[in-house]
Amino acid sequence: MPDVLDRRTRRKLATHRALAHAARQLVMERGLADVTTEEIADAAGVSPRTFFNYFSCKEEAIVGVDPSVLTALAEEVEARPADESPVRAISAVLVAVNDLPDTASRWMVRTELMRRHPELVPRHMAGLVQLEAALTGAVARRLGVDPNVDPFPALVVATAVAALRSTMEWWHDNGRPTPLTDALGGAFETLDAGMAQRPTT
Amino acid sequence: MPDVLDRRTRRKLATHRALAHAARQLVMERGLADVTTEEIADAAGVSPRTFFNYFSCKEEAIVGVDPSVLTALAEEVEARPADESPVRAISAVLVAVNDLPDTASRWMVRTELMRRHPELVPRHMAGLVQLEAALTGAVARRLGVDPNVDPFPALVVATAVAALRSTMEWWHDNGRPTPLTDALGGAFETLDAGMAQRPTT
DNA sequence: ACGCGAAATTGCAGTCTCCGCAACTTTGCG
DNA sequence: CGCAAAGTTGCGGAGACTGCAATTTCGCGT
Numbered sequence: 001m002p003d004v005l006d007r008r009t010r011r012k013l014a015t016h017r018a019l020a021h022a023a024r025q026l027v028m029e030r031g032l033a034d035v036t037t038e039e040i041a042d043a044a045g046v047s048p049r050t051f052f053n054y055f056s057c058k059e060e061a062i063v064g065v066d067p068s069v070l071t072a073l074a075e076e077v078e079a080r081p082a083d084e085s086p087v088r089a090i091s092a093v094l095v096a097v098n099d100l101p102d103t104a105s106r107w108m109v110r111t112e113l114m115r116r117h118p119e120l121v122p123r124h125m126a127g128l129v130q131l132e133a134a135l136t137g138a139v140a141r142r143l144g145v146d147p148n149v150d151p152f153p154a155l156v157v158a159t160a161v162a163a164l165r166s167t168m169e170w171w172h173d174n175g176r177p178t179p180l181t182d183a184l185g186g187a188f189e190t191l192d193a194g195m196a197q198r199p200t201t
Numbered sequence: 202m203p204d205v206l207d208r209r210t211r212r213k214l215a216t217h218r219a220l221a222h223a224a225r226q227l228v229m230e231r232g233l234a235d236v237t238t239e240e241i242a243d244a245a246g247v248s249p250r251t252f253f254n255y256f257s258c259k260e261e262a263i264v265g266v267d268p269s270v271l272t273a274l275a276e277e278v279e280a281r282p283a284d285e286s287p288v289r290a291i292s293a294v295l296v297a298v299n300d301l302p303d304t305a306s307r308w309m310v311r312t313e314l315m316r317r318h319p320e321l322v323p324r325h326m327a328g329l330v331q332l333e334a335a336l337t338g339a340v341a342r343r344l345g346v347d348p349n350v351d352p353f354p355a356l357v358v359a360t361a362v363a364a365l366r367s368t369m370e371w372w373h374d375n376g377r378p379t380p381l382t383d384a385l386g387g388a389f390e391t392l393d394a395g396m397a398q399r400p401t402t
Numbered sequence: 403a404c405g406c407g408a409a410a411t412t413g414c415a416g417t418c419t420c421c422g423c424a425a426c427t428t429t430g431c432g
Numbered sequence: 433c434g435c436a437a438a439g440t441t442g443c444g445g446a447g448a449c450t451g452c453a454a455t456t457t458c459g460c461g462t
Contacts, residue, residue, distance in 0.1 A: 166359040170355060
């Protein structure tokens with residue numbers, strides 16, 4: 001795992017981010033339909049053709065997830081104490097990450113974008129599927145099982161990510177009442193302890 | 202709820218299904234990239250333009266969910282005994298539905314299509330989001346709460362649908378080992394009882 | 403410092419998606 | 433029968449996306 005990258009790859013990452021940033025920026029300002037891939041490329045200082053060397057479509061540039069974030073999260077989950085239950089490990093990482101105001105605001109931008117432009121929902125969900133894949137690998141390694149054979153890692157992760165999404169959306173739509181950390185913590189707690197714990201209010 | 206529809210709407214539904222069916226058929230035979238919306242329209246006996254009166258894009262015709270299925274499922278969930286926990290109510294309905302060989306095979310076709318053509322994943326997930334919306338309404342009514350204020354209905358449903366998806370994919374990828382019903386039942390049971398019930402192995 | 407080869411960017415041409423609009427056809431209904 | 437609403441269709445066009453081949457950039461060994 002080389003932490004230092006040569007100039008070439010650094011440039012590549014920079015362009016990737018520049019494009020993604022320009023895409024979000026422009027769509028926030030002018031709306032999804034009124035932004036073309038060409039304009040995004042322009043704003044990032046590359047040719048229109050190059051845009052498609054980085055993203056397979058406009059939506060991916062807007063709500064796609066940064067691959068480096070995926071691997072980072074997976075590593076953090078794997079590094080949690082071995083005696084933690086899978087849900088708690090995931091919970092710890094995701095709650096911690098949403099405590100960084102920077103990351104938290106990114107998530108909020110995503111959610112906001114999605115609410116304003118429902119056409120982004122499909123690609124947004126695809127991003128979460130990628131997140132699931134990364135976390136499933138990490139959880140499987142923690143448990144020492146093969147994720148292709150044992151359905152448990154994928155099940156835990158899928159439900160945990162669903163809880164994350166559900167909570168973020170609720171929090172967003174309700175004007176961010178409580179600290180996000182609390183809301184997330186509660187949701188994961190419920191998941192770990194079982195949905196049956198609350199049969200009626 | 203008029204169970205009898207006039208000819209106009211019946212025709213509309215028929216066209217909708219004809220297009221969806223043709224889309225799946227053709228993509229199964231020739232692959233996603235080698236099928237155009239024009240060909241799908243042709244196969245369904247309507248003009249190319251009409252295709253877009255029914256679907257917003259090619260992918261939606263292929264893996265989109267039939268709205269009537271959504272309302273049907275929601276009604277069934279709402280009709281389950283009031284003392285059942287939300288997860289059990291959803292579980293009962295989804296397990297029962299997957300016992301009808303017809304419905305089960307439809308689901309499998311969806312999953313198969315998705316595995317063969319990852320480009321379909323985003324839209325497939327969007328379909329599940331619609332399912333969630335429908336079920337969330339039903340669960341909220343069962344519990345007598347406002348789903349926009351109380352995060353619980355959305356949380357239960359999101360995790361339950363995630364469990365459904367995760368299980369179906371596992372079952373599909375592993376050559377359908379056990380009866381699907383059993384696999385689904387187990388997953389929902391785990392969800393209801395809490396993920397912590399299986400900390401290791 | 404030089405230059406070779408790999409990697410990345412770019413332009414171009416073309417296909418297909420998708421949408422607004424306006425004309426036309428069908429259908430329910432009085 | 434005839435009108436109004438609903439649905440279909442064709443047309444034109446903007447823009448998404450791709451394969452290909454030319455060109456530029458950059459890492460690296462000598």
